[in-house]
Amino acid sequence: MSDAEIRRADATTRVARLRRTVQQTSPGEVVLYAVLVVMAGFYLVPIESGLVTSIKTNTAIIGTAPYAPPGANGVTLEKWGTAIDALLRGMGNSLLYAVPATVISAVLGSVTAYGLTMPTWKRAYKAPLIALIVAGIFIPYQAVLVPLTQFWSQWVGIAQHLSFVWALGVPDDYAGIVELVITHVAYGLPICTLLFRTYYKTMSTEMIESARLDGASLRRVYRRIVLPLSGPMFAVVLIYQFTQIWNDLLFTLVLVSTESSPAAPVVLILAGLGSSLEGQDFALRMAGAFFAALPTLAVYIFFGEEFAEGVSA
């Protein structure tokens, strides 16, 4: 057979297969897929609108519908440039507290959960502790705002304790970053502990017992057995905590307060970006929002596979 003949034969089988698929599709399935496509479109429209808006010129924004693509002359990357310029320093500041707070709360949560799950404690001691931790999850942010500022401004003068750091030339506004780290760790600890505890309860107790009989102490069992097996749950907790801390505006407003501060996190700057007395700069706001969301997106992509495994566990 010549090449052409083979290609023709291929095409015929492909057509035949297509025909068979079409014939086997029931009307119910057609409706199902139609609904799914509509729903997917419905969910994606806001993102699509945001993206196209962010690359439109001011005239294109007025001239076209929000979801419609800009015309040939309506495209500009200028707003992205402005947004990146404005947000870049905030990005650094945000990473400065979001990364340590996420890692510390995940590690502490894991250790706490291990302590509450694996060793044989008396139930009478364990239960109140767990109840306390669960209660911690349900304390609303708003309820702690006043005590939180009181705590940091009047009881713990972190700015004074770190005077040697300011002496090195670091602006003392960065005391707010340290406060944010500690606050977010404290606030995230309950949910992290609970997530790890659920995961550790599904771990084979016989495996842990086996390790104990093999001569490993509690600490060694954690280091060599439990921690290496915690990967998927770490992915879940890291993604959850990072997104939560990165996006939180309330604590940053209370602890850092002004966007003009050198230690201002990205959310604070983003809040004021593109709004002025002349009105809203929609393109700039969209570009800023997308730029600020990039790290959370990166975390999802980076830990995605483990995340799926951890969620299903």
Add this chain to the structure above:
Amino acid sequence: MATLELDSVRKTFQDDSGEIVAVDDVSTAIDDGEFLVVVGPSGCGKSTMLRMVAGLESITSGTVSLNNRVINDVKSQDRDIAMVFQSYALYPHMSVRGNMSFGLEESTDLPDDQIAEMVSETAELLGISNLLERRPTDLSGGQQQRVALGRAIVRDPEVFLMDEPLSNLDAKLRAQMRTELQRLQEDLGVTTVYVTHDQTEAMTMGDRIAILNDGRLQQVATPLECYHEPANQFVAGFLGEPSMNFFDVRFERGVLVGDAFEYPLGPEVREALDGTTDLVLGIRPEDIELAETASNDHDFATTVDVVEPMGDENTVHLKFDEGVETMIATADGFTRISAGDDVVARIPAESIHVFDRETGEALRNRSLDSKTLSAALE
């Protein structure tokens, strides 16, 4: 090399409904190098007993001693005991080599090259040298079982504890591993406590078997002693497949009177009863002889209800012509017999067991030519 001793060991759990006794006053001693099989129905406390020896379960009262040292308060990791679990409990994130060296790394100060050497020696012994770099998830059930064994053996512990290690294997592999495990234990000479609910494993593997029911020790003896001279009705019924036939009887005028039959007793048996009148008569299926015609007063007319051919033998369910009672007999596989046949079942006087119906205690066990028994035990 060690002797293990349990003295009045008791374990209770607190429940909403009160106290549950899991292990009740168990005392037994396991000699150096001995293979003790603990057997009993599920929930009898055998695993709890093993876990107390391992230190995974606290002891409510009594003592566990290893080499005459009480180890009640010694932590699991310091007991120098290795345990093989039913689920194997391998560390999934480590290779087979990692699994096997873990115990040595944690419990000894041996240098790495010596550990590596011991691991490869043990792997060789178990025929798993080619699996050393694989992960447990890539292994078959039988291979995982070997790794679990290897992990225990490589540590050369004072005592092996095995909690139903073969019950996740298929029948053929189980029989094969049974033999292999026995040979290994003999070669290594390590004191072993083996928990199972499988009476074949109990009968074939152990030097002695301990039979547990409701947390209480029923009998500790060699397998054949337990089989032929059970201490009570529970042991008699638990060992043996198909199990012993039991008939509720009353002792009247030198005769055992049952629903369906009367069984005359010899003077020796009568004396052993010692005045107890509410009794249970026991007879093992293989001791019942099937005949064409009745020739003495130990022969009973029966009808064959069901025949289960096993190949080498037939399991025959018999119905007494009078009354509703049934019994099971085993007959040679070549016997031509089918449902509905009339046969005569002979219950030989020397093969009967008689139990106290209230306490279950054996009053009279089958008479054995003691020479045969001791010869069999050799």
